[in-house]
Amino acid sequence: MDRRLRIHPPWLIMGALALAVLLAHMLTLSSITLSAIRNDPPAARKALAQAQLIKPSPPAPAPPPVKTAPAKPLSPAPDPLAASIPTPSEATPETSPSPAAPAATQIATTAHAPAADTPDVLVARQLPPPALLEYTLEGMDRGLHYRASSTLQWQYNEQRYELSLSVQAFLLGTRQWRSSGQLGPDGLLPERLSDKRKSEVAAHFDRVNQQVIFSSNKPSAALLAGAQDQISLFVQLGGAVNTTPDRFAPGVTLNVQTVTPRSADLWRITLVSEEQLVFQGQPHLTRHWVCAPRGPYDSRLEFWTDPALTGLPVRIRITQANGSYIDMQLSDLKDAPPLPAS
Template sequence: MPSAERSSEGPSRRALWVLACLVLLVHALLLLGVTNPLQVHTAAAPQTPVVQVRVVPAAPVVRPAPRPVVPRAAPAPAVPPVSIPESPEQSPAEPDGVAEAQTPLAQASEASSTAVAESLSASAPASVPAVEAGTTLPLISLGALPPSRVLSYQLTGMDKGLTYHASGELRWQHNDTAYELTLSVRAFLIGSRQWRSVGQIDATGLAPRRFSDSWRHERAAHFDREQQRVVFSSNSTPAPLQPGAQDQVSLYVQLAAAMAGEPERFTPGTRLQVQTATVRDAVPWSLVLQDTERMTLDGQSLQVSRWVCQPRNQYEARVEFWAAAEQSWLPVRIRITQASGSYIDLLWRGTEPLPALPVGTDTTGRHRAS
């Protein structure tokens, strides 16, 4: 039978192939020296080295020996201070108004009120013989007074290195017997300041009755002609009233009238001495007339005469003003220079006529004409 014959032949070829492969695998393992193929070899953990620590005992602390106590010596008796006599020479005191001159408008007032001169030899031309310093203003006729008008100015100033600008005007009104005169300065964000003079007109020209300075508050000088003195609202010592005395703004018009009345008298080198009142004092101002010069203002070429007031000491200001015949000898420029170098400079920029001062106007200035 066929099935019996196949079983008697022995194992199949497939079984023989499997057996042969196993034999070859065993021989290969023996040749490679692998005894246990399933074992995982791990690196041995490193041994921790033994560190020997040697304890060194700290050095003993050596305390310094106590300092011997030295008995304190008894204090020496106090020596009384030696009094040194003061030197009879004292430093000159600053003039009044130095603290007030911290603002530009205050500077204008203090410069004007302290511009008094005694020695003007350095300003007078050497080639022209000057009239004696004691010469006073001549008598002034009514017709020589400038007509009523208002002069406008452009102001440029410098204070503590800063330049500023403002506007100003000189308002002049009069009739046959009385006058009003105001010099005012206005600056943006600062306000205005004015110097005002009121009084009568007589054979000597202007005869001031009251001069005032309005800035923050008003201060004034009163010309008491009955008692022949000048009295100040600041309680300064009254000053004797001299003939022909003026205040610091009426002086401009008085000089203008004098130059219009006798122009031949006012040659370069002419010197005048006029008692001039401020709100603090009334002392002689010495003025000297310089050479004529030409100046262009408001587009016009003008021939002008320059007056100079030199300061009396190192603290006072230098005052200069230029007068032109075309403006009835009223000032077309006013410059005031402080000892510190600060200055204000007013330049004329136009003129407008004004009506005459109404008759009966109060010469104390309480009534102001429109």
């Protein structure tokens, strides 16, 4: 064999050794990289550690609630049944007339100007005939206007009488005042006055003991001569004017003890004028009466009577201190049967 083929030159041997070393390093590096990737890459462990340490940010606090002014309560709907008809002095503290009040004065004349504590006795020997009066009612309460209807029924026989005044309002029901009693030689002698809506309150005339007794647990009051209640007053006054019309002219003032279910005060009533009003297309000459308020919170009562229409009120108006009012005007007048004998 040729000798040159069996002898390797030195550079070839050295190159082979270098190539072997290089291959060994590459294998070592590959094994380390694969092992690191397979077991747990440092970068992955760092990312996981960071993911575990970073907690979710707490939610942003909710903005504080905005304070708004409380809504104003809605004003209640006007209630025409709440008005007392007529009670011009109910809003003030009630006082009872003294039992030792001066003697009553019979029938006021034009020149009569009674003292504030002197009761008058109205003599009514010509009473209006039994009648049913129907009214249209207009009112204003807390700035709101409303309409309702009202009736006044008057009946009597030889011994007794009955009076009722009713106000009917849509969806609110009925409120009714009743007056009943005997008939005497000078007119009406009330025995009981009631005011009924959901419940009833009443005043009783105890003529034996000369007292007015109230069902509302109020102290009793002295019963004075000529006393009427807030409903019988209309008929008694109409009968007094029918009996002696010439004695009632503008300017006359009367003090009549007038009983309500809660009081028994002297009402100071003045005939202020004669006025022409129109009913059912016809003019009527009426008498305009005013019961002025006694104090700043009292109501003002006005009513108009027509001697040609039985002497009963053809219009009633009550004005409260705050401006609220009711105004009843006659819409129809009908005959009523006499009161059945008891």
